[in-house]
Structure formats: structure tokens, C-alpha cells
Amino acid sequence: MSSASTSETDARYRYACEIARAAASRAYSWYQQRQKLVVEHKRDLQDVVSEADRNVEDLIKTLIAERYPDDAVIGEESGGNTQGATYVWVVDPIDGTACFINGLHNWCVSLAVLCEGEAVIGVVCDPNHQELFHARQGQGAWMNETRIHAHNAQHLNEGLLGLSNSSRVPSESVTSLITGLTAQGGMFIRIGSGALTSAWAAAGRLIGYYEAHMNPWDSLPGIVLMREAGGVTNDYLRNDGLKKGNPVLLANAAIYQQIKALVDNSALLD
Structure with a gap:
């Protein structure tokens, strides 16, 4: 990766964390009034989507477009076209919608960024526990401000x-x-x-x-x-x-x- 693209990726890393927090805050507001949500089914009865999913995805896409209009975005609810884009954002506004609508805390906002076809940024925001998991290629992985490491189990x-x-x-x-x-x-x-x-x-x-x-x-x-x-x-x-x-x-x-x-x-x- 060139020094220019490294700088550009670093900027997107910081912004991805900001977006994830903003989206998680929006999603949590919906979560607190989930009894009022309009819920639909997609492929089957276990595959659900709500107006909260679409609203939060719209927020994420708007924030990306404001700063990086040439970047492509693939969203779970709205799809997207990646042709010709150096950077591609891949987003799930609410992963764990079934948990979300049933009052379980096991859901999150999920973001990744690809540069030239390689995944270089990963962000998962869990507003219920105020935890932001984030990583940038070559810079380690973190939960909020604490470095994280894979389990050392051997069996x-x-x-x-x-x-x-x-x-x-x-x-x-x-x-x-x-x-x-x-x-x-x-x-x-x-x-x-x-x-x-x-x-x-x-x-x-x-x-x-x-x-x-x-x-x-x-x-x-x-x-x-x-x-x-x-x-x-x-x-x-x-x-x-x-x-x-x-x-x-x-x-x-x-x-x-x-x-x-x-x-x-x-x-x-x-």
C-alpha cells in the first residue's frame, strides 16, 4: 500500500469508528422503542428486517457519502455497486435483528472497509455494553482503548x-x-x-x-x-x-x- 493510500486508510479507520458509534446510538434509540417497530420477513420466518435496520443503514450511507462520495457501499438492506471503487464499505446496520426486536442484547453495528479488494478495517459496535471493537490492518485489534488478543487455547x-x-x-x-x-x-x-x-x-x-x-x-x-x-x-x-x-x-x-x-x-x- 502506498504512503498516500495508507494515510487515506487511516482516515477511514478513524471515521469508521465514528460512524459505528453514531449508528449504534441511533440503533439503540430504536431499540428502546422496539415495541413500535414495523417488522418484515425476508427469506424465511427467521430472517427479519425492521424499519430500524433501514433507517440506520441510511444514516451510515449518508455519513460515508458526506466525506467519501467516491467510495462504494454495500449494505445488507440496500445492496450496492462496487465497480471502479478503490475503497468499498461493507455494512450491516443491525446484525442480530431477531435479538434486537425481541429485547435481547446480542446485536451490534458491523462495518468493514476494503481497499483494492482487501479487507483492511473492521469495526463492531455493541451499544448495550458500550464496547467498540476495532482493527486496522497492521495496527492491532482493540476493544475501546484496550488491546485485544485471540485466546491462547491449544485444545x-x-x-x-x-x-x-x-x-x-x-x-x-x-x-x-x-x-x-x-x-x-x-x-x-x-x-x-x-x-x-x-x-x-x-x-x-x-x-x-x-x-x-x-x-x-x-x-x-x-x-x-x-x-x-x-x-x-x-x-x-x-x-x-x-x-x-x-x-x-x-x-x-x-x-x-x-x-x-x-x-x-x-x-x-x-
Whole structure:
């Protein structure tokens, strides 16, 4: 990366943190009046969207356009076109909408920025716990002002593994992993927000995170966070992952290999 683009990326990193805080504040205001929300279903009864999602995404896109009008934006609710853009913002205004509308605290604002096709910034903001997870390529990963690091577990039974399932892939992709994990004395947790769970993994609260299929607006922030926290991840963007999504696996090097050995679609995780 040239010195000019490094400076430009640093500026976007600072602004991404500002945007995430502003969006999380807006989302939290909606959360406090969630009983009044208009809620719709997308692909199935578990895939929901509310007027809060669209309102917060509009805010994020407006803030990006004000400062970086030439940057592209891909939003979960509104899509986007990346053609010709050096910088691409990938945003989920509320990851964990089902938790959000049901009064559970497991939701967040999720942002990532790509430069020339590479994920270089990841930000996850959890307003319920006043925690901002943020990372910039080459500058480490942080929770608010505290440096974070991946868990140092060397075996699957040394902590909790974050998991999620997706209706876009067969359920066996996660049930086989659970069987293998529990057989080795491991335990798992699913909270309803992949972006927040992966941030927890980057912070060492979990030994890792796996999901058989994840969209880019949920996956890319955690991928940047984990890499900067000293862990490893699969090559998520391969095979047109930005458009189609891909599996996500992130953990320290030892746990990564142990989880990969239990996953049916491990060929996609190389």
C-alpha cells in the first residue's frame, strides 16, 4: 500500500469508528422503542428486517457519502455497486435483528472497509455494553482503548467456541461439528449475531468462531479483528465471497486446525 493510500486508510479507520458509534446510538434509540417497530420477513420466518435496520443503514450511507462520495457501499438492506471503487464499505446496520426486536442484547453495528479488494478495517459496535471493537490492518485489534488478543487455547476443551447456523446450507454442516466438538470435551455458544460473536473471539472471550455460510457485512469485520488479534482465518473473499458469501472460520492457529478437521466443507476453508 502506498504512503498516500495508507494515510487515506487511516482516515477511514478513524471515521469508521465514528460512524459505528453514531449508528449504534441511533440503533439503540430504536431499540428502546422496539415495541413500535414495523417488522418484515425476508427469506424465511427467521430472517427479519425492521424499519430500524433501514433507517440506520441510511444514516451510515449518508455519513460515508458526506466525506467519501467516491467510495462504494454495500449494505445488507440496500445492496450496492462496487465497480471502479478503490475503497468499498461493507455494512450491516443491525446484525442480530431477531435479538434486537425481541429485547435481547446480542446485536451490534458491523462495518468493514476494503481497499483494492482487501479487507483492511473492521469495526463492531455493541451499544448495550458500550464496547467498540476495532482493527486496522497492521495496527492491532482493540476493544475501546484496550488491546485485544485471540485466546491462547491449544485444545477444543479449553474454552467456548462460537457457532452459528445458516438456512442457506444443510444443517449437517454445523451438527457434525457439534458432534465432533462435544466428543472432545468442547462446548459452544450461539448468541444470534455472527459479527458480535466473532468480535468476542478476537477479544479472547471465545476460542474461535465458525459459520458454514456468512454474508460479507457480518463476516469481514471479525476477520480483520481476528487477524489483527494474532489469530488466523480462512480466505473468505475467494470464489467471489464478496458477492456470494462463504464459510467463516477464525481462531488461533492451533484451534483453527482442530476445527477445520471437524468441518465437512473444509475444502472451502483453505
